[in-house]
Amino acid sequence: MSKAAGPANRKKTPSIKRRGRPPIPHTLIRAGVVLTPEHEIRKGAVLIHGRRIIAVGRDKEIAEAVRHVHDRSGRFEMDVVDAPNLVAVPGFVDIHQHGGGGADYMDGTVAAVRTILETHVRRGTTSIVPTLMTASRPALRKAIAAVDAARPRRKKGSVSSSEPIGPDILGIHLEGPFISKERCGAQPASAVRRIDEAEIREYLRISRTPVRIVTLAPELRGAPALIKFLVRRGIVAAAGHSDAGFDEAIHGFDAGITHGAHLFNAMRGFEHREPGLAGALLLNEHASVEIIADGRHLHPATVFLVLQAKPEDKVVLVTDATRNACTGKDPLQTAEGRLYGSNLSLLQALRNIMNWSGWSLEDVLPLATINPARVLGLEKRKGAIVPGADADIVLLDYKLRVRDVWCAGRRVNFSNKR
Ligand SMILES: [Zn+2]
Numbered sequence: 073m074s075k076a077a078g079p080a081n082r083k084k085t086p087s088i089k090r091r092g093r094p095p096i097p098h099t100l101i102r103a104g105v106v107l108t109p110e111h112e113i114r115k116g117a118v119l120i121h122g123r124r125i126i127a128v129g130r131d132k133e134i135a136e137a138v139r140h141v142h143d144r145s146g147r148f149e150m151d152v153v154d155a156p157n158l159v160a161v162p163g164f165v166d167i168h169q170h171g172g173g174g175a176d177y178m179d180g181t182v183a184a185v186r187t188i189l190e191t192h193v194r195r196g197t198t199s200i201v202p203t204l205m206t207a208s209r210p211a212l213r214k215a216i217a218a219v220d221a222a223r224p225r226r227k228k229g230s231v232s233s234s235e236p237i238g239p240d241i242l243g244i245h246l247e248g249p250f251i252s253k254e255r256c257g258a259q260p261a262s263a264v265r266r267i268d269e270a271e272i273r274e275y276l277r278i279s280r281t282p283v284r285i286v287t288l289a290p291e292l293r294g295a296p297a298l299i300k301f302l303v304r305r306g307i308v309a310a311a312g313h314s315d316a317g318f319d320e321a322i323h324g325f326d327a328g329i330t331h332g333a334h335l336f337n338a339m340r341g342f343e344h345r346e347p348g349l350a351g352a353l354l355l356n357e358h359a360s361v362e363i364i365a366d367g368r369h370l371h372p373a374t375v376f377l378v379l380q381a382k383p384e385d386k387v388v389l390v391t392d393a394t395r396n397a398c399t400g401k402d403p404l405q406t407a408e409g410r411l412y413g414s415n416l417s418l419l420q421a422l423r424n425i426m427n428w429s430g431w432s433l434e435d436v437l438p439l440a441t442i443n444p445a446r447v448l449g450l451e452k453r454k455g456a457i458v459p460g461a462d463a464d465i466v467l468l469d470y471k472l473r474v475r476d477v478w479c480a481g482r483r484v485n486f487s488n489k490r
């Protein structure tokens with residue numbers, strides 16, 4: 073990528089319009105480099121139709137595709153974005169995020185959800201799994217209702233211009249309430265409770281937004297049955313906020329645990345005579361793990377240890393961002409001085425790992441794009457610039473600043489700074 077990035081140039085091709093419904097617009101993004109993230113395409117281009125990517129490749133190849141589209145459809149309208157000094161990457165996917173911009177999903181209001189989405193989309197995050205922490209049942213119901221109400225209603229294949237442009241809410245992550253009191257971290261121990269499948273059933277019933285991940289402590293009584301229930305429903309069962317020893321963790325894997333929430337944080341750590349849940353997650357090549365790369369939750373050396381130990385597609389960057397994220401304020405802490413989530417954006421997490429390691433963007437990008445999408449089984453739709461995927465695209469400059477963002481084919485307006 074070369075320097076001296078200017079704002080992306082925009083020009084519109086002449087449109088050929090006929091009577092009837094307006095044509096679904098095409099957008100052509102030409103970038104100095106496209107990171108898909110599995111391939112690096114120099115002088116690349118991405119062709120978008122409506123909310124989806126329909127072609128990606130070398131600029132010259134895509135010019136052919138454009139001609140083809142032009143011939144077949146009588147009606148054609150296309151925005152062209154020329155960004156020769158920028159890099160196009162898939163929008164980031166955050167599967168563990170509580171808030172940012174001064175708001176928390178537990179505020180339980182649509183305004184709070186919108187504030188958080190807007191805060192993170194400006195930093196390149198285009199898919200989010202709002203994470204609800206341990207709280208009373210009424211508080212969780214209220215938070216679920218707020219996420220439901222704020223979630224754009226999208227029809228298949230089409231984009232309604234009346235919907236707000238913002239990140240896709242992929243589902244809900246319930247972090248608790250069935251966790252270990254010993255390892256509850258900054259979550260309120262008073263709201264931690266015994267496993268009750270009926271409570272989860274209620275949330276599944278009332279929530280229009282799918283519940284995608286439930287983080288629980290696998291050593292709790294009734295955990296194996298609940299884990300099996302979640303897996304049958306296609307929900308990711310994650311181990312976290314847990315005091316499980318190595319054997320208890322293995323039992324959890326046997327029941328269906330496939331993911332570890334913020335590896336090493338709020339769980340029994342690695343000890344050479346009792347490797348604990350952390351050791352079990354590191355060893356299990358089928359389990360994915362989250363890491364919080366803010367330099368506070370984990371020493372950079374621990375991050376490298378995880379990256380060396382785990383298969384490369386099983387490590388996922390998450391923010392675990394809380395209210396103060398992206399506000400310029402200090403990260404939240406409990407009265408006892410415990411970390412209360414982070415102030416990260418996923419973009420900052422990527423920058424941190426690059427700064428610690430000297431690795432390239434291409435090396436680290438999967439950790440915040442395709443890898444988290446894989447955890448949810450959404451890798452064909454999210455976290456990659458491939459035909460058929462949602463057109464969630466971020467243009468970055470050579471200093472890794474966000475210059476432009478598309479969410480499902482629609483360009484985010486950056487005019488009012490937050
Ligand atoms: Zn947590």
Ligand SMILES: [Zn+2]
Nearest residue numbers: 168203247392
């Ligand atoms: Zn969390």
